[in-house]
Amino acid sequence: MTLAQAENYRILREADLRDYLAGRPKLTAVLGGVPGDWSITEVGDGNINLVFIVKGARGGVAVKQALPYVRLVGESWPLPLSRAHYEYLALTRQAQLAPGLVPAVLHHNDALALTVMELLEPHIIMRKGLIAGTQYSRFVDDITTFMAQTLFFTSDLALTAAEKKEGIAAFAGNHALCKITEDLIFTDPYRIAEQNRWTAPWLDATAASFREDFDLHVAISRLKLKFMASPEALIHGDLHTGSIMVTESETKVIDPEFAFYGPVGFDVGAVIANLLMAYLASSGHERSPGDRAAFEAWVLETIEGVWNEFARKFLGLWRSDAKGDGYPVSLFAGEAGAARLDTERQAHMARLFQDTVGFAAAKTIRRILGLAHNLDFEAIADEKLRAICEARSLRLARRMMVEASSFATIDAVIKAAREVRGWQPDFAR
Incomplete structure (x- = not known):
């Protein structure tokens, strides 16, 4: 974890995530409606991250946040947040090389190790x-x-x-x-x-x-x-x-x-x-x-x-x-x-x-x-x-x-x- 991440990183729960997304006009435009009415569900079934599905009156997004440890094991196995940065780099490069075959990235925050992507439905x-x-x-x-x-x-x-x-x-x-x-x-x-x-x-x-x-x-x-x-x-x-x-x-x-x-x-x-x-x-x-x-x-x-x-x-x-x-x-x-x-x-x-x-x-x-x-x-x-x-x-x-x-x-x-x-x-x- 970099110094900047250590000072600014926090694990986002539902209320925090709602406030965070509400402050980004590009994302509120995708979701539509009133932030208080958005549905937020944590669906991560993988081994190391949080994944949220957020839906509003107009549309939805997927939000992925890296945890500072392996989720499958717990805090006894620490893991650097920088992996979210490399995932973001890979997604943007893959989108250039294989258009349409990866989800579109809508927003990324290195300090929070957080990426917002298009919601893939009904995938x-x-x-x-x-x-x-x-x-x-x-x-x-x-x-x-x-x-x-x-x-x-x-x-x-x-x-x-x-x-x-x-x-x-x-x-x-x-x-x-x-x-x-x-x-x-x-x-x-x-x-x-x-x-x-x-x-x-x-x-x-x-x-x-x-x-x-x-x-x-x-x-x-x-x-x-x-x-x-x-x-x-x-x-x-x-x-x-x-x-x-x-x-x-x-x-x-x-x-x-x-x-x-x-x-x-x-x-x-x-x-x-x-x-x-x-x-x-x-x-x-x-x-x-x-x-x-x-x-x-x-x-x-x-x-x-x-x-x-x-x-x-x-x-x-x-x-x-x-x-x-x-x-x-x-x-x-x-x-x-x-x-x-x-x-x-x-x-x-x-x-x-x-x-x-x-x-x-x-x-x-x-x-x-x-x-x-x-x-x-x-x-x-x-x-x-x-x-x-x-x-x-x-x-x-x-x-x-x-x-x-x-x-x-x-x-x-x-x-x-x-x-x-x-x-x-x-x-x-």
């Missing part, structure tokens, strides 16, 4: 829709446009070296949020950590085996080093289905407070991981055997589409908008040079896919053996059935991480997911 958190078995026909096109645009245009392929370094510097202070990722995703699930949890007793043996699996420890450590040491592009940093709001015709990416310059595959892997978990959790939400078969087929098609469309769009931008200092076009003159560069582009995407597979595995494991879990699994009331779904996901994730090179295509990932869907862990037999 819902995508994860909740997936649990209900809803299919979203626009999702693949929207999320791949978001990722391709934001990741390509903040990379060395689109920027000069100086521009890229300025971008890295602008987000370098967000290291506290990076530290959360480095611990909760890349370290804690593989050791005894106080805040780890899993569906006991069914997953006790699996959790113990992961703590003793040195092949797995080498693989996750390589991924952790990649995360810490590869500032390839401005990544969202927490791009899961709980950070995406959807309708059947629209997709909005929210909550980029973990944003920093990191490996491209981390964002792409996060999306694929959460879709894989939705697929493998689906049997736990059946009302009768097979009643979600169409939904599960759609999820697998969506996973395939996410990678293939992202790769197609990213490569298209590389061919049309490569104005950065990476792979200078002047080194690849003529037909022979262009052909050789295109071969290298394909090789680059193959390496990126390997990163994506590994990061997807890491994101899966942390959601089952670490601190913060996914509602996909947590909403399964039968704990043994939940553990079966989670065990399948862990089995797939371990293979994807340790044997990443055996997954050369997204079809190989989908094939493995189908196979593990029919597998029964020992405790289920």
Whole structure:
């Protein structure tokens, strides 16, 4: 917390927030009516922030305020308010690069760590829709446009070296949020950590085996080093289905407070991981055997589409908008040079896919053996059935991480997911 924030920050409750918004003409114009009549509801169901929905006679806004600690844990885990600043920077940059795919920012106050955004209605958190078995026909096109645009245009392929370094510097202070990722995703699930949890007793043996699996420890450590040491592009940093709001015709990416310059595959892997978990959790939400078969087929098609469309769009931008200092076009003159560069582009995407597979595995494991879990699994009331779904996901994730090179295509990932869907862990037999 900066000195200015320490002197001016306060946690806004309903009355404070009403007064604050009433003093901003731009926001009162959006809300309309008399401030005393505005409805204010705190709806934050995430791990670290307050989120309010404010509605007036004319319209509504969403207000997000960072807390000086991790909400999920409490004041014993302090967290810098500066994360709200980085989220604001990320939202405004993403709005420039992927128009219409993030909520519009209406107001920001650094000292209060507070951002006011457009109210997304009738959007819902995508994860909740997936649990209900809803299919979203626009999702693949929207999320791949978001990722391709934001990741390509903040990379060395689109920027000069100086521009890229300025971008890295602008987000370098967000290291506290990076530290959360480095611990909760890349370290804690593989050791005894106080805040780890899993569906006991069914997953006790699996959790113990992961703590003793040195092949797995080498693989996750390589991924952790990649995360810490590869500032390839401005990544969202927490791009899961709980950070995406959807309708059947629209997709909005929210909550980029973990944003920093990191490996491209981390964002792409996060999306694929959460879709894989939705697929493998689906049997736990059946009302009768097979009643979600169409939904599960759609999820697998969506996973395939996410990678293939992202790769197609990213490569298209590389061919049309490569104005950065990476792979200078002047080194690849003529037909022979262009052909050789295109071969290298394909090789680059193959390496990126390997990163994506590994990061997807890491994101899966942390959601089952670490601190913060996914509602996909947590909403399964039968704990043994939940553990079966989670065990399948862990089995797939371990293979994807340790044997990443055996997954050369997204079809190989989908094939493995189908196979593990029919597998029964020992405790289920």
